[in-house]
Amino acid sequence: MDSKKTDRREFLKRSAAVAGGLTLGTVEPALGQAVAPVPANILGTDELVGYGDRSRFVTSERIPHGGRASPDTFGLDFHIATPLQDSVGVVTPSSLHYMGTTRGSYVPDINPAEHRLMIHGMVERPLVFTMEEIKRLPSVTRMHFIECAGNRSNRRHTTVQETHGMTSNAEWTGVLLSTLLEEAGVQDDADWIVAEGVEEVKGASSIPMTKAMDDVLICYGMNGEDVRPQQGFPLRMLAPGFEGIFNVKWLRRIKVVDRYYMTYNDYGHLTQDPANAALGYQIGPKSVITHPSGGQQLPGKGFYEVSGLAWSGGGRVDKVEVTTDGGLTWTDAKLRGTAQPMAHTRFTFEWDWDGSACELQSRCIDEIGQVQPSRAQVAEFWNQPPDQPPRVRGQDNSIQPWRVDSDGSIHNAIA
């Protein structure tokens, strides 16, 4: 090393120490907070350069949903949850996007050159598209969340990854389904479509024509690159705000039909009660505080930016409120950026923790006025016995409470 440089560095260090010693009111660095010199540089490798890896010090990962501990249970238990506790901003990295497959199907390895999308049934002109042809059509790019019907907090869960990790948010690029349907020419009385994938179980879902013509996307792009295989490469459907299973992956076929087909996917939603049917269809307003959240540890009292995600299947997030006293008083959180329809929206709340035990909650209000309920409100609405744990019907959008103990530890406080 250049000796002059070394001397200069030493001089600056000493000066800083002297200056620090003389200044009143400075905060001494606690153990582990001292500024350390940067060690050796990272050397370029093909893996790092060709498709950029993240730092080896960043280890945030997905976990199998449902409390199974080992990645060995991936496969037929192919439901994987996003580490929301580590998320910042609104985009879920494609590598960390949650996933589920119809009946635990394996992910098909599709050559896009051979992939086709067929549109047929009650149309004037049945059509088959290659991927190349689909990419020539007018496209849109939109932020949308997807959420699994099973994204439901329970008392055994400790972290937000377990309670809420079956939702993710990405930037999707593709063709509006309405563009394709207009190209084929939809006949009168065609009230439904059946969308179907190519995986071994050929997962298929029925979607009302009103939705198909409104905002359903046929996507080949995700977060600026091709849709990942786990997310339906080379082509997947996105039905914004509808439960996860409607977002058919590895899409090969759309049949335009005159009635609800009750495919096997639809049978999974079968219920006797019209209210249950409605509550298990379009996703309600929902939010969760991701930091601080269950399993995390506050190092001490003082300032924290409370941060979380809010979303709704009913449209844009209009407002998020936060409580630090278990629901006695609510304060508006700040929404980051402009809320997009049917997309995760980041909210923040400036909080000075006084070191005493408390409870953090958030609630989402969407643009059509739907309000995220507490579990107690849900129980009251359905006249459920107050001495038993509430049973949230349909897709669970109830408020998630996090209990902060005076030692700074954070726990799932669900009733």
Place this chain on the structure above:
Amino acid sequence: MAVFTMRLLKFLPLLMFLGVSANAQSPTFGLGRTPTAGEIEAWDIAISPTGEELPVGSGTANQGSELYLSKGCAGCHGTTGAGGLAPRLIKRDVGEVDDPWQYGRVLPIRSPFATTVWDFINRGMPLGQEGTLTPDEVYSITAYLFFLNDVIEDDLMVLDEVSLPQIQMPNRDNWAQVPDWFPGQPRLQGYPY
């Protein structure tokens, strides 16, 4: 009248679109090609409650009982259909019930449509060998599951593309439709949340 109004409302977004697009009924971009009849038939596997997509074929519960063993169904669903690694296929033993939902979440008794049962066996079974059953085999296994659940009483009754959709499932009209959907509607009218 009410039905007509509902239908009109349902298509309001579509009608509004057609209103501003003079040539919506002719292709705008001219991309894609017309599939052949054979290509459509090969992929057209989602079965309507009316059964119009059902392929020609036939089978009986008697034949299905043998296939249930030889095709490996029994391995996961149990030799009696009581379930195991895979879901139960025979109704719960609850005696005479007023409401067939009390038989449990068992596809061949709960499903409102016989076609849904046929469809799922055809597209999704056997696990790991999906798509290998012939139409005759799917008719036979479907018949066997209906026989096990007393949906049909004759183990020699022939199920085919004509008779299958005519089977009256006990829950045929005993289920909740999903609500009509419009942009911007709440997920459940009257639900305060």
